[in-house]
């Protein structure tokens with residue numbers, strides 16, 4: 231029986247081949263993958279574990295936390311704080327930077343994560359995920375401050391997501407393309423199943439929460455109206471629409487068969503620039519999408535070029551197949 235290429239083996243090969251991965255990064259990523267396997271098991275248990283409910287607490291975004299939001303956050307911390315490679319961590323579920331306890335060795339990397347993405351789907355048995363981003367810590371050996379985390383997405387060392395779907399997958403980039411791995415539960419390893427993932431430049435599929443249509447700006451109104459008009463409209467072809475409400479699942483679909491995903495700027499809440507968070511949703515996903523030949527923009531700016539101003543900053547997101555994202559961006563010019 232053939233084992234295939236495990237993720238551990240793949241990273242060792244990449245380190246030898248391209249030289250961009252260090253021993254330290256490999257150790258850190260190994261702990262991240264362990265966290266994702268533990269989360270996969272927790273989610274797989276479903277209602278059997280009795281943890282599918284809401285908590286009374288809210289996270290820093292003012293969203294009601296689910297039991298699994300908190301549990302998955304704790305799994306990540308426990309798996310990664312002992313790696314010896316981290317200076318600090320930040321997550322959707324923690325208002326402030328997480329300090330590595332002083333009894334553990336600290337390292338040169340920062341880890342930012344959304345431990346459970348699409349959590350509104352968790353108790354209806356629809357795909358959810360985990361998103362992570364690794365940055366360098368340029369500072370000294372002291373505990374990092376928020377300002378140390380506020381690096382543009384172009385400075386990410388690695389980014390990836392785990393998708394807890396009909397199978398569990400891990401998709402990773404270290405800036406040398408994008409590769410996808412499927413969890414083989416019999417051996418407890420992620421095995422390379424989707425080498426060199428690329429996003430087709432053209433697509434006939436778009437994803438947006440249409441219930442927000444009345445709040446969209448004119449460029450997005452125009453783009454969606456033209457898609458919906460289909461064969462008899464200006465695009466001259468029929469489009470298909472999908473909305474899972476788990477960004478990880480949407481991005482994964484786009485990596486496999488193309489498409490455009492939009493959570494654009496809207497007027498629903500003027501205090502929010504968008505719904506999705508820059509540091510642990512938009513940036514890692516944009517790194518992956520660009521590495522797969524796609525494009526990612528706010529409509530007005532490349533997401534990876536944004537200088538972050540806060541850990542939990544929100545941004546508009548338009549990403550996916552290059553030609554379609556370029557079209558949406560062109561509709562924003564002059565608006």
Ligand code: AHG
Nearest residue numbers: 344346347348349350439475476477
């Ligand atoms: P999270 O569960 O981490 O808060 O993220 C949910 C995000 C994203 O995954 C998804 O694309 C979007 O919110 C769904 O938003 P709607 O509820 O407006 O559909």
Ligand code: MN
Nearest residue numbers: 344347348511
């Ligand atoms: Mn999320």
Ligand code: MN
Nearest residue numbers: 322344346347
């Ligand atoms: Mn989340």
